[in-house]
Each structure stands twice: as C-alpha cells, then as structure tokens.
Amino acid sequence: MQNNTKDIVSKYNFKFTKSLGQNFLIDDGVLKDIVKGAEVDKEDFVIEIGPGVGTLTKELLKEAKKVLAIELDSDLIPILKEELKEFPNFEIINKDVLKVDFNDLLKEEDSVKLVANLPYYVTTPIISSLLKGNHKFKSLTIMIQKEVADRIAAEPNTKEYGSLSLLVQYYCDVKVIRRVSPASFIPRPKVDSIVIRLDKLNKPRVDVKDEELFFKIIRSSFNMRRKTLWNALKGLGINKDLLGEALQNVSIDSRRRGETLSIEEFANLSNNIKELL
Ligand code: SAM
Numbered sequence: 259m260q261n262n263t264k265d266i267v268s269k270y271n272f273k274f275t276k277s278l279g280q281n282f283l284i285d286d287g288v289l290k291d292i293v294k295g296a297e298v299d300k301e302d303f304v305i306e307i308g309p310g311v312g313t314l315t316k317e318l319l320k321e322a323k324k325v326l327a328i329e330l331d332s333d334l335i336p337i338l339k340e341e342l343k344e345f346p347n348f349e350i351i352n353k354d355v356l357k358v359d360f361n362d363l364l365k366e367e368d369s370v371k372l373v374a375n376l377p378y379y380v381t382t383p384i385i386s387s388l389l390k391g392n393h394k395f396k397s398l399t400i401m402i403q404k405e406v407a408d409r410i411a412a413e414p415n416t417k418e419y420g421s422l423s424l425l426v427q428y429y430c431d432v433k434v435i436r437r438v439s440p441a442s443f444i445p446r447p448k449v450d451s452i453v454i455r456l457d458k459l460n461k462p463r464v465d466v467k468d469e470e471l472f473f474k475i476i477r478s479s480f481n482m483r484r485k486t487l488w489n490a491l492k493g494l495g496i497n498k499d500l501l502g503e504a505l506q507n508v509s510i511d512s513r514r515r516g517e518t519l520s521i522e523e524f525a526n527l528s529n530n531i532k533e534l535l
Pocket of ligand 1: 315
C-alpha cells in the first residue's frame with residue numbers, strides 16, 4: 259500500500275477548507291492499521307464518511323464488497339470519480355452525513371461496517387446519530403480526536419467519564435486500535451488522534467425501560483459535575499418524594515456525584531423512577 263494523497267492534492271490544485279475538518283492522511287502505516295483494525299472482507303458493505311481525495315477509500319475498495327462514500331465538499335466529487343474509476347464497487351453521495359437516511363440507504367444490506375477518518379468538528383453529533391438511529395452497522399472504525407476517544411472509553415470516577423462514555427458504552431464494546439500523531443496528515447491538525455473500533459452489541463449493555471428518561475437522567479447528572487446527584491436531578495422536574503424513594507430503592511446515596519455511578523446504576527435508577535412515575 260502506498261498513498262498518493264499529496265500528488266492528488268497538487269494535481270487538482272485542491273484547496274483545503276478548514277471549517278470542513280479537512281486533514282488528509284499521508285501515512286501508510288496508519289492506513290494499514292485502519293483497514294486491518296476494521297476487519298473488512300468481501301462480504302462487507304462499507305460506508306465511509308468524508309473520503310477526501312480517496313486515500314482510505316482506495317484501500318477499503320480492495321478489501322470490501324462495496325464502498326459507499328458520503329462527502330459534503332462538492333469540489334472533491336470529480337476528483338474521487340476520476341481517481342477511483344477503476345473500482346466498479348465504488349459509489350459516492352455528495353451530501354452532509356447528518357442528513358443521510360441510513361435506514362433507507364441500508365435496507366437491502368446485511369453486513370455493514372462504517373470506516374472513517376471523521377471531520378472532527380462533527381464527531382460527537384455523528385457518533386450520537388449513528389448509534390441512536392439503530393441502523394444496521396456492525397461496527398464503526400473511526401479516527402477521532404484523542405480527547406474524544408478518552409471520553410468514549412472512560413470509566414466511572416474519572417474526569418473524562420460523562421454522557422458520551424455512557425452513550426457509546428450502552429450500545430458498543432470499545433476497542434482502541436492506535437494513536438496517530440499530527441504528522442500523519444496534511445495539513446497537520448493541532449491535536450493527537452486515536453483510531454477506535456466500536457462493535458455494536460446485539461442488545462444494549464443494560465436493560466432500560468425508557469431510553470429517553472435514561473439519557474435525560476444521565477445528561478442532568480453530568481450537566482453540573484460538581485453537584486450532588488440530588489441537586490443535579492432536582493432540576494428534572496420529578497417529584498422530590500418520588501426521586502428520594504427511587505434513590506433509596508436502588509441503594510444510591512443522593513450525596514454521591516453523577517460521575518461515580520456505573521451504567522448499571524444509571525439503568526436501575528431510571529427504571530425505578532419509570533416504575534414510580
Ligand atoms: N478520508 C480522508 C482521509 O483520511 O484522508 C479525509 C478525511 S478528513 C479528516 C474529513 C472529510 O470529511 C473531508 O473530506 C471533509 O470534506 C468531509 N466532511 C466534512 N464534513 C462533512 C459532513 N458533514 N458530511 C460528509 N462529509 C464531510
């Protein structure tokens with residue numbers, strides 16, 4: 259595998275748009291590790307978000323049954339079509355990924371894997387909508403900012419632990435594949451990156467009766483991190499006696515802070531509140 263990202267950028271005189279998070283990969287070792295880490299094979303239908311000039315796309319096309327790439331920057335579409343014309347299994351959609359209806363797009367497919375060097379400015383909304391949407395993805399292998407990866411993989415009682423950790427760990431197993439330095443991209447981003455793989459669980463990690471309530475309780479618990487659970491949850495508009503009873507029923511001390519609760523404890527608490535409501 260040998261990338262020609264720099265040659266393609268200069269051949270088409272491509273101008274980077276910073277606001278679109280355009281940092282293109284130029285490191286063959288990283289490319290190899292992403293493709294290997296994603297475990298893509300000939301059965302797989304791959305969705306790639308933000309193909310750029312097609313560096314990662316080309317490697318995925320060699321391994322997968324099909325690669326469907328979604329790119330927002332219309333200047334990149336003719337470049338991708340020309341550079342990847344030898345691959346009949348390549349398709350491109352010129353659209354904002356947040357506006358794509360994946361349920362419709364993937365209705366005929368069984369084995370779908372998402373692979374992407376994500377535009378960092380929309381990492382969290384993309385992950386959140388891909389997971390909550392209950393789409394057919396088996397796994398998401400994504401390059402993201404190190405700081406976001408740390409939050410995703412965090413355990414209780416750490417400063418990184420929060421709503422994002424719980425959202426991702428509710429739906430997925432998290433595996434860190436490797437760290438990537440700014441020197442692996444053009445232009446260089448200001449931050450370190452991490453490649454992680456999120457393997458969708460067959461069913462969510464904990465049994466939750468009302469997901470909306472579960473995530474609402476989680477968000478409130480972390481909104482004001484220094485507050486006790488009692489003070490954070492008071493703002494939810496739930497009757498105080500009921501809240502006190504629920505906390506007692508599930509043996510959670512109301513003076514604890516949200517960041518000390520495990521995912522099981524959040525599930526028990528929200529299920530108990532739901533029952534009492
Ligand atoms: N995959 C290429 C690589 O690894 O070299 C480029 C990755 S670059 C970090 C992110 C890509 O996402 C850019 O091509 C950018 O134009 C595209 N992008 C940014 N926002 C997008 C959005 N909302 N929907 C789809 N693509 C987007």
